[in-house]
Amino acid sequence: MSAQTFPKDVDTVVIGAGPGGYVAAIRAAQSGQEVALVERDAYGGTCLNVGCIPSKALIAATDVAYHANNAERMGIHGDVAVDFGGMIDWKDGVVKRLTGGIEKLCNANGVTLVDGVAEFASERAVRIRKDGRERGSIAFDSAVIATGSRPIRLPGVEFDGEHVLSSTDVLKLGERPGRLLVVGAGYIGMELSTVLAKAGVDVTVIEMLDRALPEYERDVARIVRRRAEEFGVEFRFGEGATDWTPIDGGTRLTTETEAGERSEYEADAVVVAVGREPVTDTIDPGNAGIDTDERGFIRTDERTRTSTDGIFAVGDVAGEPMLAHKASNEGEIAADVITGNGEPHTPAAIPAAVFTDPEICTIGMTQADAKAAEKDPAVGRMPMRASGRALTIGETEGFVRIVADGTTGTILGAQIVGPEASELGAEISVAIEMGATAADVARTVHTHPTLGEAVMEAAANARNEAIHTLNE
Template sequence: MVVGDVTTGTEVLVVGAGPAGYVAAIRAGQLDLDVTLVEKDAYGGTCLNYGCIPSKALITATNVAHEAATAEEMGIHADPAIDLAGMMDWKDGVVDQLTGGVEKLCKANGVSLLEGTARFADENTVRISHSGDGQGSESLEFEHAIVATGSRPLEIPNFEFDDEPVLDSRQALALESVPDSLVVVGAGYIGMELASVFAKLGTEVTVIEMLDSILPGYDDDLKRPVKQRATELGIDFEFGYTASNWHDRDGGGIRVVADPAEQAAADGGSEARRATQSTDETADGTKTAPDERLEFDVENVLVAVGREPVSDTLELSAAGVETDDGGFIVTDTRARTNSDHIFAVGDVACEPMLAHKGSMEGKIAAEVIAGEPAAIDYQAMPAVVFTDPEIATVGMTESEAQEAGFDTTTGQFPFRASGRALTTGRTDGFVKVVADDGDGFLLGASIVGSEASELVAELGLAIELGATLEDVATTVHAHPTLSESVMEATENALGHAIHTLNR
């Protein structure tokens, strides 16, 4: 490409080099399409650079330190010294290796890489602005476009990320020193993952959540071990509150002010974060409906209330592409927008915001452009929360299956009955499967426990292939392994589990 006030062309334009965009570009290159990939920041996108990968690296590192420090029961006595700079260097090395690999893979598959910010000029042209003095801009004409611009953290009133003590997840993952104290606003998956990381680094952590429990959208039996573990780590929770403001304190640090969520809503709080609070006690023993203002003296505040699609920077109206009220680009089952030659994939297209979902959509979009009979199917889409312990789900929950008209049967196996789990010292949690009571076809599964993120893959494959309880139960699983718990859960549903009482 020639930088300057010129117009060039490409068969397929991909905007955004995150897991959705770079996968789409590589797949399109494999299908012998002429592809140009435009990225304004870093190859690999938020996931590889500022989200999934660095956060999981720090989760692993802090888990190693915490497990070493709390392994007295195994006869191990240690007091690990944490070198945060060294930990961050290791994390950055992992990120650099992966992002460098993305760039090499793109080039190896014939993808042209272009750095800059793309905005639609019309339905077949984008204008690309290059950063840096004297870099200028250029026009790029395309036959097909795939928009994969991802998402960004949501800000809340009075907590702008430009303010030094206020952190988003990206800033929290790049801190040069461990804060002595931290307020985390939001008990969703990002807030809970990072709360555990900092608690294991020795930070005093308080989580403020306007709802009445952690991890909205997950069943209580999955959340309960996570909440219990977080409490054991010393994390404090204030449910039914919303962070309303903060100010500097004399002598250093800040004071975070939180008001009851109902009052904040009445005073004009964020619609996206409003909820009706109950005065009942929740399944994990948390009381809701607070009635007084709270104040927290801390070093930093981390805002993790969710993410929003990055669609407002693209000038989509120039291309006639529609978005919904939430800013998501509207697509069909083939990733097409209302404009047949423009596609959208990943976080910018729809919930759930999952990197692997975006990658799958990227492949589908490339294959549709190449004339392949491809379509999106979310039936066996796994979701993972890398808390301690982990949560993983795939397919339908029991209630969802019943609402869909299935007569269900379930099976469950607790990790406390697993020989392998006992040898790891982590026996919290279970595997649960949901199946059709008539034919035994697997409909869904949920896991909470160590390595849930790995165990869910087998169940996702089973659902994708239309496997039955009998299929999984009669598949021999190696011993001693955590994966035996999957087999035992299906056996439990059939009424003949060996290592737990049958229902």
């Protein structure tokens, strides 16, 4: 439905059609509500258009090329050329198919799609703007804010789309650059650096802290950094980007250490990947009395309720962890609270994955977390080099580590770094959700040969019963 014909009064209005918003809209509509879903840009939000899906599509494509060109140990010799433009076109096709699917799902479930920007006029109405003009307003009983996040702008190194690029800009490059500087060695910076290096780009990562992936445990991050260096990625730690200047054919970036030492680097462009910030400036939350914290995130409770009765917030705009699957889960919670459709379920743990090479997946508690919670953790570990399946696919870097309660055996968390870690984490998520023990997982028969056997062996190792790795 166009912006000119949207309804003037609905049960629920959802602002933002990303993985939190469209899920909330569909779930509410399935419960019999009249729902309007307002989107200013593209259905699917950051995840489907300029985040999870396009980046993983490019990662998969570059993996194919890299492994084809580096399979001599398997007796395979060849020289595969990378058509960067063709790769981008393929990625765009994947995105188009998925975003089109969201529109069809919304229409099939009776959700009214509204093209425009929604901003609160009061606690029970939003104004709709399109191309700078007000198109009218929608009154509502309930509202769900799902406006997501955007790349943080770094003072002195602001995005211009040519010399200084955001993660969004990188995913839209029409041709392969020769050399790029990536500012930030968090999960976004490391994913981008990996895919770019595999595509043949000369990559240098600038990080103000002393290591890559500082939000992850050191032994996990160390494996990913070492692998990135094998792909040709160079690292400069302890340096913060301060400013840049255009040069003939590229960009010159200036960095500075805490001691005041300055360095200069030249490249085709600079990619700034230092995190994301919530998008709340477009909705005028003050008009609805909605509280935000010092970083701009909307304050919510465990049922996604904001400080204003009847208004909910889900996904990135509601704070960490900023993950698409967390947003979708919260979208369902919000819709269920609004419609009274049973008791909303809060997950016991939310997995997080990094699609580097090798991948990372973490769920629940680390050993340090368990000790801080005054538990006596029992830790089991299975190295991928001891996995028959990992050996047969030539991917033996990494491990599966399971953290269990030493008294009850209940699984508290896991850290996985290795091939298909994002997939392996699902079993641990189910185990934590069910309150399963290490014995439950260890005694479950797993298919052989599979990577999943490493999860079974790590669980057995936590009980000192592992067969295919040494018990410590």
